[in-house]
Amino acid sequence: xxxxxxxxxxxxxxxxxxxxxxxxxxxxxxxxxxxxxxxxxxxxxxxxxxxxxxxxxxxxxxxxxxxxxxxxxxxxxxxxxxxxxxxxxxxxxxxxxxxxxxxxxxxxxxxxxxxxxxxxxxxxxxxxxxxxxxxxxxxxxxxxxxxxxxxxxxxxxxxxxxxxxxxxxxxxxxxxxxxxxxxxxxxxxxxxxxxxxxxxxxxxxxxxxxxxxxxxxxxxxxxxxxxxxxxxxxxxxxxxxxxxxxxxxxxxxxxxxxxxxxxxxxxxxxxxxxxxxxxxx
Amino acid sequence: xxxxxxxxxxxxxxxxxxxxxxxxxxxxxxxxxxxxxxxxxxxxxxxxxxxxxxxxxxxxxxxxxxxxxxxxxxxxxxxxxxxxxxxxxxxxxxxxxxxxxxxxxxxxxxxxxxxxxxxxxxxxxxxxxxxxxxxxxxxxxxxxxxxxxxxxxxxxxxxxxxxxxxxxxxxxxxxxxxxxxxxxxxxxxxxxxxxxxxxxxxxxxxxxxxxxxxxxxxxxxxxxxxxxxxxxxxxxx
Ligand SMILES: Nc1ncnc2c1ncn2[C@@H]1O[C@H](COP(=O)(O)OP(=O)(O)OP(=O)(O)O)[C@@H](O)[C@H]1O
Ligand SMILES: [Mg+2]
Numbered sequence: 001x002x003x004x005x006x007x008x009x010x011x012x013x014x015x016x017x018x019x020x021x022x023x024x025x026x027x028x029x030x031x032x033x034x035x036x037x038x039x040x041x042x043x044x045x046x047x048x049x050x051x052x053x054x055x056x057x058x059x060x061x062x063x064x065x066x067x068x069x070x071x072x073x074x075x076x077x078x079x080x081x082x083x084x085x086x087x088x089x090x091x092x093x094x095x096x097x098x099x100x101x102x103x104x105x106x107x108x109x110x111x112x113x114x115x116x117x118x119x120x121x122x123x124x125x126x127x128x129x130x131x132x133x134x135x136x137x138x139x140x141x142x143x144x145x146x147x148x149x150x151x152x153x154x155x156x157x158x159x160x161x162x163x164x165x166x167x168x169x170x171x172x173x174x175x176x177x178x179x180x181x182x183x184x185x186x187x188x189x190x191x192x193x194x195x196x197x198x199x200x201x202x203x204x205x206x207x208x209x210x211x212x213x214x215x216x217x218x219x220x221x222x223x224x225x226x227x228x229x230x231x232x233x234x235x236x237x238x239x240x241x242x243x244x245x246x247x248x249x250x251x252x253x254x255x256x257x258x259x260x261x262x263x264x265x266x267x268x269x270x271x272x273x274x275x276x277x278x279x280x281x
Numbered sequence: 282x283x284x285x286x287x288x289x290x291x292x293x294x295x296x297x298x299x300x301x302x303x304x305x306x307x308x309x310x311x312x313x314x315x316x317x318x319x320x321x322x323x324x325x326x327x328x329x330x331x332x333x334x335x336x337x338x339x340x341x342x343x344x345x346x347x348x349x350x351x352x353x354x355x356x357x358x359x360x361x362x363x364x365x366x367x368x369x370x371x372x373x374x375x376x377x378x379x380x381x382x383x384x385x386x387x388x389x390x391x392x393x394x395x396x397x398x399x400x401x402x403x404x405x406x407x408x409x410x411x412x413x414x415x416x417x418x419x420x421x422x423x424x425x426x427x428x429x430x431x432x433x434x435x436x437x438x439x440x441x442x443x444x445x446x447x448x449x450x451x452x453x454x455x456x457x458x459x460x461x462x463x464x465x466x467x468x469x470x471x472x473x474x475x476x477x478x479x480x481x482x483x484x485x486x487x488x489x490x491x492x493x494x495x496x497x498x499x500x501x502x503x504x505x506x507x508x509x510x511x512x513x514x515x516x517x518x
Contacts, residue, residue, distance in 0.1 A: 033366070037364075037365060157385070158385045159385070160385070160386075161375070161378065161381065161385070161386065161387065162378065162381070164367070164371065164375060165375045165378045167365075168362065168365060168367060168372065168375060169356065169362065169375075171328070171331075171333060171354070171356050172354055172356060172375075172376075172427070172431075173375075173378060174331075174332075174333050175331040175332065175333060175349075175350065175352065175354045175431075176350050176354075176376075176378045176379040176431050177349070177350030177378075177379050178378050178379075178381075219366050222366060223366055223367075223368065223410075223411030223414070224366065224367060224368040224371060224409075224411070225365075225366055225367040225368075225371050226371065228366045
C-alpha cells in the first residue's frame with residue numbers, strides 16, 4: 001500500500017494533484033461555518049451551477065484558458081446573488097434557484113449544440129463530477145491555484161474578526177461601524193473564487209459538500225468559533241488527502257471519493273459527539 | 282448638556298410610517314425607558330438611533346464627545362445566535378470591533394477591556410463556555426458585556442429582560458442600575474414591564490397611540506399611567 005503510493009508520488013501529476021487538493025480543501029472549509037450559519041450555503045450551490053454554465057460557454061467559444069472567463073463570471077454572479085438575496089421584493093431563494101438551474105440547463109444545451117468532442121457525456125460528466133481534471137493539471141494551473149488559495153487564506157486571516165462579528169450579529173456590527181455590506185461582498189467573492197478552484201477537484205455538483213461537511217462535522221465536536229474553524233480546516237485537508245490517495249490506488253473517481261471521506265468523517269464526528277455527551281471546547 | 286436629541290422623528294419602512302413626530306432628549310446620566318405596545322415601533326426607534334436605518338423625517342443630533350459607533354447596543358435576540366459555536370470570551374471581545382479601525386486583530390488593550398467587562402458582569406467563570414449552552418439570563422449578561430465593550434457613555438438595550446424569570450430579571454435590573462448610578466453610563470432601555478420601568482427609570486418615553494415624554498414623576502401623574510395602572514388593577518411597586 002505505502003509502496004504503491006510511493007511509486008505514484010514519482011509522477012509529477014500525482015504530486016500536483018495532492019498539492020492542489022490540499023490547498024483547495026483548506027480554502028473551502030474556512031468559510032463553511034459562516035456560510036452555514038448565515039444561511040448562505042444555497043449561494044454556494046447556486047454559484048457552482050453558474051460556474052458549470054460558464055465552463056460550457058468557454059468550451060464552446062474554444063477559449064484557451066477557461067479560468068480567465070469562468071472566474072469573472074462566477075464572481076459577478078456571486079455579487080448579483082447577494083444583492084437579490086437581500087432584496088425583500090424578489091424572493092432571494094427563488095432567484096437563486098432560477099439562476100442556478102437555468103445555468104445548468106443552458107450550459108448542457110450549449111455543449112450539446114456546439115460541442116465538437118466525440119465524447120459529450122464524458123465531458124459533461126467530468127465537469128459535473130470532476131472525474132479526471134485534477135490529474136491533468138498543467139504547471140501554470142497549479143501555480144494559479146497555489147497563488148489564489150494562499151490569497152484566500154491570507155484574506156480570511158486578515159478579516160477573521162470582522163467575519164466573526166458579521167456572522168454572529170449583523171446589526172450589532174453595523175451599529176459598531178463595521179462595514180457589513182463590504183464584508184458580505186468579500187465573503188461572496190471569496191466563495192466564488194473557491195468554487196471555481198474547487199471545480200478542478202470535485203466538479204461543480206459536489207463543491208457544496210466540500211464547503212459544508214467539514215464545518216458541520218467540526219460544529220458537532222467543538223464549541224468555540226476558532227476551534228471549529230481550525231478543526232474543519234484540518235479535517236477537510238485530511239479527507240481530501242485520504243480521498244485522493246484512495247482514488248489513485250483504487251481507481252475510483254476523485255471527487256466522489258473525497259466527498260465520501262467527508263461524509264464518513266461527519267458520521268464519525270456525530271457518533272463521537274454522542275459518546276462524549278457534551279463537547280470539548 | 283444633551284447627549285442625544287431627537288426632533289420630530291417620523292420612522293418607518295418603505296415610506297410607510299410606523300411612528301410619527303417623536304421628540305425627546307437624553308442628557309448624560311439619564312435612564313430612559315421606552316414603553317409601548319407590540320409593534321408600536323420601539324425597536325425601529327432604537328435602530329434609527331444607532332444609525333441602522335434612516336428616519337423618514339426629523340433629525341437626531343448627538344452631543345459633543347459621542348459618536349454613533351460608540352453606543353453599546355443590546356439587540357433583541359436573533360435566531361442565528363441560538364446555535365452559534367462561539368465562546369463567551371469571543372463574543373464579548375467582538376464588542377471591541379469599533380476600536381479595530383484598520384487593524385486586523387484585537388490589541389492587548391482591547392482584550393483587557395473585554396476582560397474587565399466579563400468581570401463586571403460576573404462572567405469570568407463562564408468565559409470559555411459555549412454561548413449556546415448558557416441559560417437565557419447568562420446569554421443576556423454576555424450580550425450586555427459585549428455592549429459595554431462598545432459603549433463609552435451610552436447603552437441602548439432592546440428588551441434586556443425578555444424571557445427571563447423574576448429572580449434573574451431583578452438581577453439584570455440591578456446590574457443595569459449599577460451601571461447607571463455608579464458608573465454614570467446613560468441608559469436607554471425598551472421594556473414591556475411598565476411597573477419596573479417607572480421604578481428604574483428617570484425618564485419615560487411612551488410610544489404608540491398616545492405619545493408621552495417626561496420624567497417618571499410627570500408620567501405617574503399623567504392620565505396615561507393612570508389608565509394603565511387602573512387597567513392592571515394595581516399600584517406601581
Ligand atoms: N424590516 C421591516 N420591514 C418592514 N416593516 C417592519 C420591519 N420591521 C418592523 N416592521 C414593522 O414596523 C412596526 C414596528 O416594529 P418594531 O419592531 O419597531 O416594534 P416593537 O415596538 O419593537 O415591537 P415588540 O414590542 O414586539 O418588539 C411593526 O408594525 C412591524 O410590522
Ligand atoms: Mg422590538
